[in-house]
Amino acid sequence: MFDLKAFIFDLDGVIVDTAKYHFKSWKIIGKQLGFELSKTQNELLKGLSREESLEKILNWGGVSIDRMEKKKYLKKKNELYKGFINNLSQMDILPGVYKLMDFAMIKEIPIALGSASKNAHQILEKLGIKKKFKVIIDGNLTKKSKPHPEVFLKGAEMLGVNPKSIIVFEDSIAGINAANKAKMISIAVCDNRMIENAKFNFNSLEDISVEFLETLSLNESK
Template identity: 45%
Template sequence: MIKACLFDLDGVIVDTAKYHYIAWKELASEMGFEFTLEHNERLKGVSRMASLDILLEIGGVTKSTEEKEELADRKNEHYRSFILQMKPDEILPGAKEFLTECKKNGIATALGSASKNAMTILERLELTKYFDAIIDGTNTTKAKPDPEVFLKGADALNVPPSTCVVFEDAEAGVEAAISAGMKCVGIGSPSILSKANMVVSGLNEIKLQDIIKLQ
């Protein structure tokens, strides 16, 4: 029996990709080179420090480890300045409705995100109350596809992993869910998320009764 739903944040609940791109673009501009949308494709699903290495490679810039830390912090400051202006109307279609449906039917909910800004984003979107547990980059050490974030979510909800369904938009996230022994609903392209039990374009295309069928 499904007892809990675990959600990734970016691409599932909200789309902050545009803010990441603008923040990286600003950082590149400060260093004297251009960062394009085409370049940005290389950063999808990549950690902040790995993304910075790609950015520096694109610009032909070499920095020390200490300088890289400072640049990563500066990028995050740019990003935070954007997300602090976010409003509830930026919630992706169907997300709030699906979370509400979970609550009404006694299904526990948790966020499972690598973002260290997850709490700030949820507060800006006024969604904090919809989650029984929030596991983010401030209390995890291993990146997806490692299952740590989802296993911690199940533990926080006090439910067995086998009773959880994960909602993910990235291939690494789907693999993390499978490694955790959980069912997974992919949000996005079936060709990229083929390992998921089910793939839909958004939470507006799915009902809780569809999840029960995954058992």
């Protein structure tokens, strides 16, 4: 039976809505490249590294640039994004986050972050919750992006926990697929939409009750 030992949270769209700032930043970069990035296309960038996101945008726009130009746009995108998130505070933490963190603290369940963001430490500091995470795996510690399970498997290793005993909270298809590949319990938190491959779907973390977590009993082989 499933034996809960740890939580791993994605960052963007799960703990804080910084996804909109990624979209705004990439949209500006897209316009500079002569390409209009759509919301649908932006969804496909979730969970990807900055470099992989730029490659997709260039491909969508049919644009070819050299390595130095790519570095320039990657730097510009990060500068734009950092400017947008500079004023983040505890007020920006999404509903349900504190409830799950309090539950984890009471049950002595360690919490980890598994994110492609290279600004994760800065964001958690601004939100005032960095100390709540026993382990932080971000884009600076991984070579492969979601849906590859590296970020979650590395989190399990650093926590010293069997991957099958971990619940992952995600909001992207790539993230859910990564959690599934890691043999973890995947919970999608997506407002008004479902991710088909997720083990469970909720509109937000706020909708996940303590009772649900306490009674969660699943076959490890699933």
